[in-house]
Amino acid sequence: MKRGWEAVIGMEIHAQLKTETKIFCGCAVETGGEPNSNTCPVCLGLPGALPVLNRRVIELGARAALSLGLTIQETSIFARKNYFYPDLPKGYQISQYDKPFSADGNLTIMTAERDEHGRAVEWRPMTIHIQRMHLEEDAGKNVHEGLPETDKFSYIDLNRAGTPLGEIVTSPDFRTSWQAYDYVNHVRRVLQWVGASEADMEKGNLRCEANVSVRKVGETEFRNKVELKNLNSVRFMQKAIEYEIERQIETHEKGEAVNQESRLWDEKNNRTRFMRSKEDAHDYRYFPEPDLQPLAVTAEFIDRVKHEMPELPDAMRDRFMAVYKLNYADASQLVAERDLAEYFETTARFTTNPKLSANWILGELTRELNNSGKTVNESAVTAEDLAELIKTVDAGKINNNQGKEVLAVMFATGKTAPVVISEKGFEQVSDTGAIEKIVDEVIAANQPHVDAYRGGNDKLFGFFVGQVMKASQGKANPKVVNDILKEKL
Secondary structure, eight states: OOTTEEEEEEEEEEEEOOOSBOSSSSOBOOSSSSTTOSOOTTTTTOTTOOOOOOHHHHHHHHHHHHHTTOEEOSEEOEEEEEOOOTTOTTSEEEEEOSSOSEEEEEEEEEEEEEOTTSOEEEEEEEEEEEEEEEEEEOOOEEEEESOTTSOOEEEEEOSSTTOEEEEEEEOSOBOSHHHHHHHHHHHHHHHHHTTSOOOOTTTTSEEEEEEEEEEETTOOSOOOOEEEEEEOSHHHHHHHHHHHHHHHHHHHHTTOOOOOEEEEEETTTTEEEEEEEOOOGGGGOOEEOTTSOOEEOOHHHHHHHHHHOOOOHHHHHHHHHHHSOOOHHHHHHHTSSHHHHHHHHHHHHHHSOHHHHHHHIIIIIHHHHHHHTOOGGGOSSOHHHHHHHHHHHHTTSSOHHHHHHHHHHHHHHOOOHHHHHHHHTOOOBOOHHHHHHHHHHHHHHTHHHHHHHHTTOGGGHHHHHHHHHHHTTTOBOHHHHHHHHHHHO
């Protein structure tokens, strides 16, 4: 960013709540299927069809709100947001406006200073004010075919119409694209963690929009903002914000005005492009939805949802550091996914060695998962199986390299550690008598090296270790080998 300017960024996230049916009707929430097959008079907006609120939307909305530090309002009101798009069959969207489901939250996340390559250099806490998370229905989907120079057709698929959304709106607290990047990743993880949303941007069940403006450092007034829409990955979002910041600065420095508008990210050309002029709230002509009564949420309901909530990832990260003595980097990686964190805790409980368990999970197991494209839940190696292997290595019954080889076979076949170790003949020899006999034979066969070692050439010790391991076909316990050699030499 050019010296003397700062960005002012606010974020809006639309998260599809993980319900089985739509927000105001009994149609199933599902992806795929024949276009317009998963619809009914309510989500098609046919005259006389009345909405009925899905209770599960409220439960998952409460989970989402509490996980983001928001206060759930005792009473909220659904409103009609009037605008016409081809994929909005009623001509209005049932949303919330001046009395949202939840509001006024402060969320603390970890965000990183990054170098020119986007690599994290230093992590520090940042608190963001979330103005609101309101509940609403999603619109349908426009599908376009053909090329501009040929016949082009647009179709409307209303299977998505009526899908429940939680719209999370922040204050303009972000000053860099990377802060926004870290925030969206945090929200995605938390929503997945508490089971409120799948939050998968590739599937479209989490979409984010950025409101971007720039101003001179020291200014307090806001200049015109641009809304970046339809950002379908966190990395594209970061790149779009970065581009838009530079575009707006250049526009201002030329003495030109930045128009308030919506823009899209052009991935092919790495730039934003005009979509449409941006509306203000009054343009939508909000008024209370006459077919839905105010939504009242009791304190008992909120207490029940709180009681059912799992430990949140940041709290779990801090506990891992305090209880298991893990460093910040390892603890953060382990709580990147709830399933991975639970896998670690189970493994650590069986091994009674948390640090070694973390090393194996973040190292060898993660490598196998990444190479296979599997999640930890899809792994053929259970936490108990991995713990058994780790204890075998830790006890010196097989060496570390053999342990890695055993894990690879366990992951590929689902066999347990003892079975694989037996099949490969990896059982280590720890019998001091048997190892002492091999050591004596190696010393007798390499007398010149013995004399050189005793003459001060300490580097030859590794040679003797290698000869003993070779003679034992790699089965001798390295620790026992080292102890006996030191005594004999």
